[in-house]
Amino acid sequence: MKKRILLVAVLQLFLTLNSCSSDSESQPGTNPIEKGEIVADYIIDGYVDDFVIGTDNIVYKIGQTDDEKGSRYMGLKKVDPQGKETALKYLDLGNFNFANLTFANNGDLLMVAKGNTPGSDKILRFENNFSDLKPFYTMKPISSPFASKINLLSISNNGDNTFFVFDYGNRQIKRFFPELSGDMFVAGSEKNEIKDGTGLNASFGTVLKMISLNNVQYIIDNFYESSNGAYKSSNIRKVEYVNNEWKVTTLISTTNDESYNDITFDSKNDLYVAVKGKGIYKLNLQDNSLSSFKEGEFKVRSTGQKITNSFGSIKMIKFIGNDMYMATSSDLIKISDFQTKFAKAAAEK
Numbered sequence: 439m440k441k442r443i444l445l446v447a448v449l450q451l452f453l454t455l456n457s458c459s460s461d462s463e464s465q466p467g468t469n470p471i472e473k474g475e476i477v478a479d480y481i482i483d484g485y486v487d488d489f490v491i492g493t494d495n496i497v498y499k500i501g502q503t504d505d506e507k508g509s510r511y512m513g514l515k516k517v518d519p520q521g522k523e524t525a526l527k528y529l530d531l532g533n534f535n536f537a538n539l540t541f542a543n544n545g546d547l548l549m550v551a552k553g554n555t556p557g558s559d560k561i562l563r564f565e566n567n568f569s570d571l572k573p574f575y576t577m578k579p580i581s582s583p584f585a586s587k588i589n590l591l592s593i594s595n596n597g598d599n600t601f602f603v604f605d606y607g608n609r610q611i612k613r614f615f616p617e618l619s620g621d622m623f624v625a626g627s628e629k630n631e632i633k634d635g636t637g638l639n640a641s642f643g644t645v646l647k648m649i650s651l652n653n654v655q656y657i658i659d660n661f662y663e664s665s666n667g668a669y670k671s672s673n674i675r676k677v678e679y680v681n682n683e684w685k686v687t688t689l690i691s692t693t694n695d696e697s698y699n700d701i702t703f704d705s706k707n708d709l710y711v712a713v714k715g716k717g718i719y720k721l722n723l724q725d726n727s728l729s730s731f732k733e734g735e736f737k738v739r740s741t742g743q744k745i746t747n748s749f750g751s752i753k754m755i756k757f758i759g760n761d762m763y764m765a766t767s768s769d770l771i772k773i774s775d776f777q778t779k780f781a782k783a784a785a786e787k
Contacts, residue, residue: 471739472737473786474737474783474784474786474787475737475738475739475744475783476737476738476739476773476779476780476783477738477739477740477773478738478739478740478771478772478773479519479520479521479740479761479774480517480520480521480741480772481738481739481740481743481745481769481770481771482499482517482521482523482769482770482771483768483769484499484501484503484515484769484770485501485502485503485767485768486500486501486753486754486765486770487499487500487501487502487535487536487537488500488537488538488539488754489539489754489756489763489765489770490539490540490541490547490756491756491758491763492541493545494519495519495758495761496516496517496518496519497516497517497763497770497772498514498515498516498517498526498539498547499515499516499517499765499770500512500514500515500534500537500539500549501513502531503515503525503528505525505528510531511528511530511531512528512529512530512531512534512535512537513525513526513527513528513529514526514527514528514529514564514568516568517770521740521772526564526567526568526569527564527569527571529571532553533551533554533555533557534551534554535551536551536552536553536591537549537550537551538550538551538591538592539593540593540595542595542599542616543595543597543599546564546574547563547564547568548561548563548564548574548601549561549562549563549564549571549593550562550590550591550592550593550603551590552589552590552591552606553589557573558588558589558590558607559576559577559579559587559588559590560573560574560575560576560590561573561574561575561576561577561590561593561601561603561614562574575614575616575619575621577590577603577605577612577614577621578620578621580608584628585607585608585628586607586608586628588605588607588608589606590603590604590605591604591605591606591644591645592604592645592646592647592657593648594648594649594650594655595650596650596653596655597650597653598653599616600613600614600615600616601613601614601616602614602624602648602650602655602677603621603648604642604645604648604657605626606644606645608628609626609627609628609629609630609641609642609643610625610628610642611624611625611626611642611645611657611677611684612624623637624637624677624684625637625638625640625642625677625684626638626640626641626642627639627641629641630642630643630661630662630664631643632659632671632673632675632688634675634686634687634688635685635686636680636683636684636685636686637683637684640684640685640686642659642686643659643660643661643662643673644659644660644661645657645658645659646658646659646660647698647700647701649701649702649703651703651707653678653679654676654677655678656674656675656676656701656709657674657675657676657677658672658673658674658698658699658701659672659673659675660672660673660697661673669697670693671691671692671693672691672692672696672697672698673689673690673698674688674689674690674691674701674711674721675687675688675689676689689721689723690721690726690728692713695714695715696713696714696715696716697713697714698711698712698713698714699712699713699714699752699753699754700712700752700753700755701721702755702756703757704757705758705759705760708720709723710755710757712752712753712755713728713750716749717730717732717734717748717749717750717752718731718732718749718752719731732749732780733749733750734748734749735747735748735749736748736783737783738771738773745769751766751767752765752766753765753766760774760775760777761773761774761776762776
């Protein structure tokens with residue numbers, strides 16, 4: 439009898455330990471973690487037009503969304519480090535499409551939006567705990583009678599409390615000085631073309647992305663035919679101050695179906711490029727060569743969610759320390775300690 443009781447007790451202990459082990463292997467989510475799968479901090483559903491990350495690791499993202507009544511808007515939302523999403527402001531979809539965000543040095547959230555009629559010439563600021571969106575600065579009108587209406591498409595914080603903006607209407611880059619309440623011409627001939635040079639001798643197509651490092655602007659500049667809007671090329675270029683003038687230089691270009699979706703620096707100042715249809719690459723600024731960082735398919739999961747996608751589908755990437763943020767057309771993903779997790783996933787394949 440004692441042997442039987444002991445056998446039952448051992449069996450119960452085995453089942454209990456086995457149950458705990460299974461639960462551990464299944465976290466996060468309800469199914470066991472597969473080999474090669476990456477465990478994310480969170481996966482947020484929803485279209486992302488742009489996003490920025492504050493010093494407190496809170497993400498502010500803007501993109502098309504529905505309100506509580508099911509009406510479609512451009513929505514500004516915040517995502518805390520645990521992945522909790524909170525709606526902050528709903529904006530008219532027609533006026534605030536193609537929105538681009540950046541932070542000021544004091545923490546203010548700024549935005550430009552191509553097609554924001556009648557405020558396309560304005561840098562906007564979210565105020566009153568993001569409940570209001572008000573003009574922060576209006577660009578100076580261009581004196582030429584042939585100039586088009588200013589239409590701001592992209593913006594970048596230079597890190598010194600000045601900002602660079604791209605005026606899509608006139609194909610020019612300008613610099614805004616908040617402390618002086620003024621702006622200054624940088625470069626752009628007003629012609630729709632990709633041409634290197636300085637000042638008025640340089641030309642831009644459509645500058646979709648702008649980032650800054652050490653007073654140098656790195657941009658993604660796509661060229662589309664003026665007559666029919668056909669895509670022709672995608673170009674990564676730099677804009678730097680040399681010999682008392684701003685010089686524009688094309689670093690790399692692609693003219694096939696590929697295009698450059700995003701560029702960003704990591705904590706080591708390595709430049710990463712998201713290439714549409716291919717993956718994430720590093721751009722060596724010494725010889726302008728691309729080397730693969732991540733290609734092919736990836737599997738990622740968070741609590742209750744699991745997705746499979748391609749690194750070629752990544753639209754935006756950002757790094758904060760050892761944390762990586764990726765946006766596809768339908769998801770925002772945060773992966774902490776990304777290098778370790780990527781290495782582990784690769785070793786398991």
